Amino acid sequence: MNDALDVALRLVIVFAVFMVLPLVVGQTEHKVMAHMQGRLGPMYAGGFHGWAQLVADGVKFAQKEDIVPAEADRRIFQLAPAVALLPYLLVLVAVPIGPGEGAVGQVVDAGIFFVLAVMGVGVLGSLMAGWASANKFSLLGGLRTAAQLLAYELPMLLAAASVAMAAGTVSLPGILDAFEWWWLPWQIVGALVFFVAGLAELQRPPFDMPVADSEIIFGAYTEYTGLRFALFLLAEYAGIVVLCALTTVLFLGGWHGPFGADGLGWVWTLLKVAVLAFVVIWLRVSYPRLREDQLQKLAWTTLIPLALAQIALTGIVKVAIN
Amino acid sequence: MTLAATAAHSAHSAYSVLAAQPANPAHSGFLSPTGIEIAFVLVGIATLGAALVTVTTKQLVHAALWLVVALGGLAVEYLLLTAEFIAWVQVLIYVGSVVVLLLFGLMLTKAPIGRSPDADSGNRWAALAVAAASAGALVWVVVDAFRTTWIGLDGPAQGSTEVTGSFLFRHWVLPFEALSVLLLAALVGAIVLSRKRGKEQS
Numbered sequence: 001m002n003d004a005l006d007v008a009l010r011l012v013i014v015f016a017v018f019m020v021l022p023l024v025v026g027q028t029e030h031k032v033m034a035h036m037q038g039r040l041g042p043m044y045a046g047g048f049h050g051w052a053q054l055v056a057d058g059v060k061f062a063q064k065e066d067i068v069p070a071e072a073d074r075r076i077f078q079l080a081p082a083v084a085l086l087p088y089l090l091v092l093v094a095v096p097i098g099p100g101e102g103a104v105g106q107v108v109d110a111g112i113f114f115v116l117a118v119m120g121v122g123v124l125g126s127l128m129a130g131w132a133s134a135n136k137f138s139l140l141g142g143l144r145t146a147a148q149l150l151a152y153e154l155p156m157l158l159a160a161a162s163v164a165m166a167a168g169t170v171s172l173p174g175i176l177d178a179f180e181w182w183w184l185p186w187q188i189v190g191a192l193v194f195f196v197a198g199l200a201e202l203q204r205p206p207f208d209m210p211v212a213d214s215e216i217i218f219g220a221y222t223e224y225t226g227l228r229f230a231l232f233l234l235a236e237y238a239g240i241v242v243l244c245a246l247t248t249v250l251f252l253g254g255w256h257g258p259f260g261a262d263g264l265g266w267v268w269t270l271l272k273v274a275v276l277a278f279v280v281i282w283l284r285v286s287y288p289r290l291r292e293d294q295l296q297k298l299a300w301t302t303l304i305p306l307a308l309a310q311i312a313l314t315g316i317v318k319v320a321i322n
Numbered sequence: 323m324t325l326a327a328t329a330a331h332s333a334h335s336a337y338s339v340l341a342a343q344p345a346n347p348a349h350s351g352f353l354s355p356t357g358i359e360i361a362f363v364l365v366g367i368a369t370l371g372a373a374l375v376t377v378t379t380k381q382l383v384h385a386a387l388w389l390v391v392a393l394g395g396l397a398v399e400y401l402l403l404t405a406e407f408i409a410w411v412q413v414l415i416y417v418g419s420v421v422v423l424l425l426f427g428l429m430l431t432k433a434p435i436g437r438s439p440d441a442d443s444g445n446r447w448a449a450l451a452v453a454a455a456s457a458g459a460l461v462w463v464v465v466d467a468f469r470t471t472w473i474g475l476d477g478p479a480q481g482s483t484e485v486t487g488s489f490l491f492r493h494w495v496l497p498f499e500a501l502s503v504l505l506l507a508a509l510v511g512a513i514v515l516s517r518k519r520g521k522e523q524s
Contacts (some may be wrong), residue, residue, distance in 0.1 A: 073435045076387065110483045113410035120418025124390065127425045131383055134435050146426035153419060170407075170483050 022237035029281045036285045064226035071134035081231035084125025087118045088238040095245045096173045098255045098265035111172035123149045130220035141219025144210040151299035152200040158307035159194035162314045163250045176254045190310040191251035198243040206287035244276035369395030380437040407483040
């Protein structure tokens, strides 16, 4: 196949996944949360169990007036949603969903560093929004976002480093090629640390202090309306997809499965991502929000020591095997 | 020979180990640049511009955001030089952490929206002199170390993670360890400073 056509096709597929999966997760959240709370959730839009609720929401957002506060820093205020959303699209390009080079948007040599670096950039969008809104609640939300990111970036990196040590490579397809089933119990602590730190970086409950609606309205996004607000919401759900995909690839073996890994590898990947996304929604329904000091304490006194212990364990086992 | 020149020469000899293959034969010199070289120069100009705006703008948060552009441009330059690993680490550490810390500080002090009339310093000429001197020293050291060594950008990446890793831990172990001791000292210093303040308050 023509090279340019090949690249274009891959990018189109990644873009389609990027547009569809977050909406699926969002709709699932509506329904799962509702049923966990003894409600039905959306039932009318689209007919069958309200499947088109998020499409209707999107149409509503698109019709709303786009307001920029008079005192705000216009350009940064308008740029912030794009800075928040685009990094997740870039990360998806590097995530392999099946075996071989055909099942990944672009093979990145330093894959782990690429995905973690680009995910970190997304948080700049929240900081820009928080500062540029000229609103004290937004500013507080931005502050909390920054504090949370600084605390949770480190355990996330350390947990990912443990997998890289185990596999002897930092490329995501390379890690999957080296994967064996017994990595699952070996790296389980790292997986938990990575997943929890990732949740905190996405500001999902129970780590949603930066957008705590009972204290600071909606944090950095308080002043946003219409499409720009929708983009921030989309960034949150794209973030869930990216976090679940990364956890799947790094710790759960991606396309490896009990059977059929060659032809149906992508099904295993999607299945694991779906289960993790369900867990993310489940946690939102079942856990109360952590206070700011509890948040910091969890990161610095629990997750980082656990991640360091995991690295030590990985090193010992690795040396013992060799 | 000064210390800097010694370091530069050892860098050169170590580098020759890495780039043992002959200079790219397809290269035809300065006057007929390839596409990558043109891109390198253009990104370099954009990075320099962003850096200049960073130090001259009167809006504090804008300065921090222009710093993001400058550091990101530097990462792109590393990518163009096929040093992929260094490029992503640059983004991870500088854009992802250092700038976030800067923005955190600016928000904590409630940086105003719009111009800050006092966002200037009487030391700017001294700062300019120091900046020019360090830039000159760096350019001189790099030029002196590499002179006419060409990197073939078309072949396999020479800055891949594997190469960078083995290079770092074979030729540069001692500086690497010295740097980690420096970081440890900074960490301990930070803890000592914050402890002291806590005692005075209580």
